[in-house]
Amino acid sequence: MAVPVFSRAHVEAAVTPERALDAVRAAFVAYASGEWTMPPKVYVPAYPAGDFRAMPALGGGHALLKWVTSFPGNPSHGLPTVTGVVLLSDASNGMLTAALDAGAVTALRTGAAAVLAAETLGRDGSAAVIGAGVNGRAVVRTFVARGRHVLLYDVDAERARAAAEELDAEAVSREEALAADAVVTVTPGRDLVFTEGSLQAGQHVSLMGADGPGKAEIAVEEMARARLFCDDWEQASHNGDLVHGVEAGRVAPDDVTQLGDVLAGTAEGRRSNDEITAFDSTGLAIQDLAIALAALERADELDLPLIDL
């Protein structure tokens, strides 16, 4: 059987950031209604170097498996932090439909989820991104595609400057970024970005970095000052920022609203202009499925290489 393969360039040619945002929004709604389903992701630990994740999902007549890594030390050796393959199969007979570069799919859906949460839960106004790695740049690209002016900060000032120039954003200081109406953090999760008392009335934060053991971008004390949202309670309470609040006995299931429920209209989003909203993202396989299906729609327009299995 001959299966088309989408390289990073093919994925990016097939799916624009705006298309990704629409597809991911629909996926969150389909997941909230039970139409799309997803077993929990499985971690294969290879610490301290990193870990592998096997992420299955079912929806849209297809089954998806993403095999993807997080090796934070890789960039210092010229290798990507996030790499792997997305496999898409026909749910009616199991036959493989496509293989896609996992890094490109992950970046698109991470940018889409961060901006979707900021638009759904945040106020209009300034938008900032903290972290100019692959996924941080994808968030910038998505905000820009939605017509937002983006402030960008990275601990590596030169990396922030280069990314801002490439993506039509504005490199700013850490303080300026933290003062924006919507702040998206896309850091390795080794150091807290939001310590106790740092969030301002009315701010929204999309916390994209904490998705595994020991990672956090917000202090447990600061969670108590925000209304809490997440992509999926099961994942976020085990591997997101929320796990630290749960372990400390400060966060219970009833304290947290799933983004999909807000998008589906079955749960409340922001309730006042002064409310602080925090979205804890761990990354869902249903988001990857949304991007993969969007790419597949464009397969005929691309000159895709085939693999024979």
Next chain:
Amino acid sequence: MAVPVFSRAHVEAAVTPERALDAVRAAFVAYASGEWTMPPKVYVPAYPAGDFRAMPALGGGHALLKWVTSFPGNPSHGLPTVTGVVLLSDASNGMLTAALDAGAVTALRTGAAAVLAAETLGRDGSAAVIGAGVNGRAVVRTFVARGRHVLLYDVDAERARAAAEELDAEAVSREEALAADAVVTVTPGRDLVFTEGSLQAGQHVSLMGADGPGKAEIAVEEMARARLFCDDWEQASHNGDLVHGVEAGRVAPDDVTQLGDVLAGTAEGRRSNDEITAFDSTGLAIQDLAIALAALERADELDLPLIDL
């Protein structure tokens, strides 16, 4: 990055049945000692048509993910029951090392496990295989490679005759197959092969077919007559033949010995000439890892196509 792809033909050219048996034996021992590890396989149900399984494993400096199906009705539409991809990654940095046809890897490791169990737990003497599908033929091939004369039975007499001719086995009646010293069942698991009272003193059976909900090849009552072995207690007690004995309260963990512990010398195998032994196989990702690593050793000798991701 350019990643080599092993088609079915490449896998079969790279790994002989004998090499597969040695590799799978070593994998069982490495898993028993804790050197190789494996999270439980994850099922993605797409019933009634079939299901998908995501099977990760870690060992030999690599992480593996097999994305593989079981769609029992596929052959009537000219499609394979078992299909998918094995992804092999470097555990030190997460980079993808190879992709392999999952059907070919599955057949090799299923044949290896069935014969390994028969050699370890069974007596010398006649060997029979029930079921002449892809995996049943792989068992025949492995027995033949080990110098055993093989009796073959299938409900489809013509399929059994053709497979026997191709593989140098002997097509026999169901009764003749069931009377062999070692019987390997590789059926869809819809009908019991071993009903109450059917097993004979001293027989060994390798039960390869029951690996998911509702499947069984042996009656619960008949399990009580045999010493029970399995590939992995966790998997077999949830999705193998054993699940039915566990649910009926007739089989407890202490009643079942893992094959790897026998191979490692930490548990007893067959204890007498008259003992009936039954091996419940659900198929482990560490077996797939053994085959994938064996194939990788031969990569340089094959003219493998590359995919760019």
